[in-house]
Amino acid sequence: MNYILEKAKNTHDLNKDEIIRLLKDDSISESLFETADYVREKTLGNSVHLRGLIEFTNICKRNCMYCGLRRDNENLKRYRLSEDEIVELAKKAVAYGYKTIVIQGGEDDYFTKDRMVSIIKRIKSFDVALTLSLGEKTFEEYKAFKEAGADRYLIRIETTDKKLYNDMDPEMSFENRLDCIKNLGILNYEVGTGILVGLPNQTLESIADDILYFKKINADMIGIGPFIPNEDTPLKDAHGGNFTLSLKVMAITRLLLPDINIPATTAMESLSPNGRTKALQCGANVVMPNVTEGEYRRLYALYPGKICVDDTPLKCRGCITSKITRINRVVSDTKGFRGQR
Numbered sequence: 624m625n626y627i628l629e630k631a632k633n634t635h636d637l638n639k640d641e642i643i644r645l646l647k648d649d650s651i652s653e654s655l656f657e658t659a660d661y662v663r664e665k666t667l668g669n670s671v672h673l674r675g676l677i678e679f680t681n682i683c684k685r686n687c688m689y690c691g692l693r694r695d696n697e698n699l700k701r702y703r704l705s706e707d708e709i710v711e712l713a714k715k716a717v718a719y720g721y722k723t724i725v726i727q728g729g730e731d732d733y734f735t736k737d738r739m740v741s742i743i744k745r746i747k748s749f750d751v752a753l754t755l756s757l758g759e760k761t762f763e764e765y766k767a768f769k770e771a772g773a774d775r776y777l778i779r780i781e782t783t784d785k786k787l788y789n790d791m792d793p794e795m796s797f798e799n800r801l802d803c804i805k806n807l808g809i810l811n812y813e814v815g816t817g818i819l820v821g822l823p824n825q826t827l828e829s830i831a832d833d834i835l836y837f838k839k840i841n842a843d844m845i846g847i848g849p850f851i852p853n854e855d856t857p858l859k860d861a862h863g864g865n866f867t868l869s870l871k872v873m874a875i876t877r878l879l880l881p882d883i884n885i886p887a888t889t890a891m892e893s894l895s896p897n898g899r900t901k902a903l904q905c906g907a908n909v910v911m912p913n914v915t916e917g918e919y920r921r922l923y924a925l926y927p928g929k930i931c932v933d934d935t936p937l938k939c940r941g942c943i944t945s946k947i948t949r950i951n952r953v954v955s956d957t958k959g960f961r962g963q964r
Contacts, residue, residue, distance in 0.1 A: 624648075624651045624655075627641045627848065628645075628646060628651070628658050630916055631879065631908070632662060632876070633719075634664045635662075635796055635878060636879065637879060639828075643831045646827045646830060646831065646875070647704050647827060648700060652870075653871060655871060655874050655904040656904065656906070657907040659877040659878055660904055660906060661876055662881050662906070663877055663907075663908055663918075665963070667881075667908055668849070669772050669897065669953055670953055670957070671908075671909065671947050671953070671954070672908060672909045672953060672957070672959030672963075673721055673723070673911070673943065673954055673958070674725045674754065674886075674909060674911040674912075675713070675716030675721035675723065675725065675911075675936075676719065676725045676911045676914060676915070677713060677725065677727065677914055678707075678882070678913065678915045678920070678923035679704045679709050679726055679915075680702065680703035680704065680728035680729055681703075681728070681729055681733065681759075681924070682701050682703055682728075682729050682731040682733070683730050683731065684730050685758070685794070685795065686794060687791060687793075687857060688790070688791050688857050689790050689794075689835075689850060689858050690730045690925060691853040691856060691858060691924040692923075692924070692925075696856065697854065698947055699701060699922065701922075702806060702922055703728075706738065706742055706745075707744075709742055710745045710815065712916065713745075713746045713914075713935075715725075715914065715936065716914040716936070717751060717945050719936060720939045720940065721940075722958045722959060723751060723754060724749075724752075724786065724914075724956060725753075725755075725756065725911055726742070726753070726754070726757070727777075728756070729788075732944070734757070736763075736768075738762075739767075740768065740771040743755075743768060743772050745770050745949070746751035746770070749957070752775065752958035752959065752960065754775035754776065754813075754815070755775070756776070756815075758778065759778070759795075759799060763815075765803075765806055765810055765812070769810045769905060774813060774958075774960075775812055775813040775814075775843070776813075776814060776815065777814045777844065777846065778807070779816050779819075779846060780801070780816050780818060780826060781784065782818055782829060782833060785797045787822065787825060788800070791822060807885060813844065813846035813960060813961055814842050814843050814860065815842065815843060815845070815846065815884075816837065816840075816842050816845060816846075817847055818830070818872070819820055819850045820849050820864045820865070820868055820869040821849055821850035821863055821864020821868065822850050822864075823862075830872060834872065834875055834879065837880060838879045838880060843961045844883060844885070845880070845883060845884075845885055846888060847873040848864075848867075848888045848890040849865065849869040849890050849894055850864035851894065851926035852927075853924070853925070853926050854927065859876065863894070863895075865890065865921040866894045866895045866898065870891075871917040873902060873905060873906055876906070877906030877907075882958065883961055884908060884909060885906055886908040887902035889911070889913075889929065889930055890926065894928075899943075899946065900906045903947070909959065910947070913931060913938040914939075917938070918934070920932045940949075
């Protein structure tokens with residue numbers, strides 16, 4: 624196992640069998656985390672990039688089995704922010720010191736190409752990097768968003784196991800998902816993707832394939848989140864994802880893609896106290912504090928136990944900065960493109 628870790632540290636390359644062995648063996652977890660942290664520091668330094676996250680709509684036409692925003696969830700109070708509200712939140716986030724804004728929402732057809740182009744142009748006037756997470760769009764829509772100024776796009780593959788994908792995402796096309804990610808690369812976005820760890824019937828072999836897929840497409844950002852069952856979904860009685868396994872997937876991803884951006888996700892902290900801090904010590908270099916205000920923070924209910932739903936954006940900014948400085952890291956003053964310190 625030490626040989627595998629040394630190989631990963633020095634060559635940033637592992638085969639599927641080696642990845643599976645790392646995933647299976649919990650006795651080397653701490654060594655894996657230390658190695659990932661070493662590679663992160665050597666490649667990217669000690670900066671942590673903050674992204675101000677705006678959750679602008681919880682309306683979604685999709686019916687994913689694991690997601691609280693799914694179309695058939697009748698227990699969720701729905702909302703969508705107006706264009707002016709979205710832009711105002713972005714303006715406040717800039718005042719809090721954020722260099723990147725992330726616009727994330729369900730697949731809400733109210734936000735047409737023209738509406739999104741207007742929002743993008745207004746936010747880009749604040750001299751920030753802009754990440755979009757709007758789900759599956761056409762090539763023409765992605766192109767229009769890029770031309771309007773969008774820098775990055777996040778669309779998680781969730782799993783590269785086609786059967787599992789089809790089970791988890793009914794009415795959707797696995798091939799179309801792959802094409803969306805490919806199209807974003809063609810359009811020169813910084814491409815973000817990722818997976819849920821712990822989905823029902825997911826295997827370590829399929830997770831290894833996921834990691835190799837990240838490497839194959841040379842993704843710029845990878846989000847690794849543990850699956851947390853939501854009582855308002857068909858998977859309410861399923862077993863949740865494992866925190867340690869999620870960290871291991873993240874750490875191996877860091878070893879294979881040393882200069883990419885990897886967020887310490889809020890779901891990590893929903894499973895474990897100080898989960899984001901631990902993730903930052905296992906290879907992560909990004910945190911995305913929520914800058915949405917009021918009841919909308921609670922209504923963007925992807926999963927139960929979501930942290931910070933009663934906090935203000937300013938409090939979140941101060942809290943995460945304190946956590947970062949306590950582990951001898953610093954908040955980056957750059958826009959945090961791939962490879963930036």
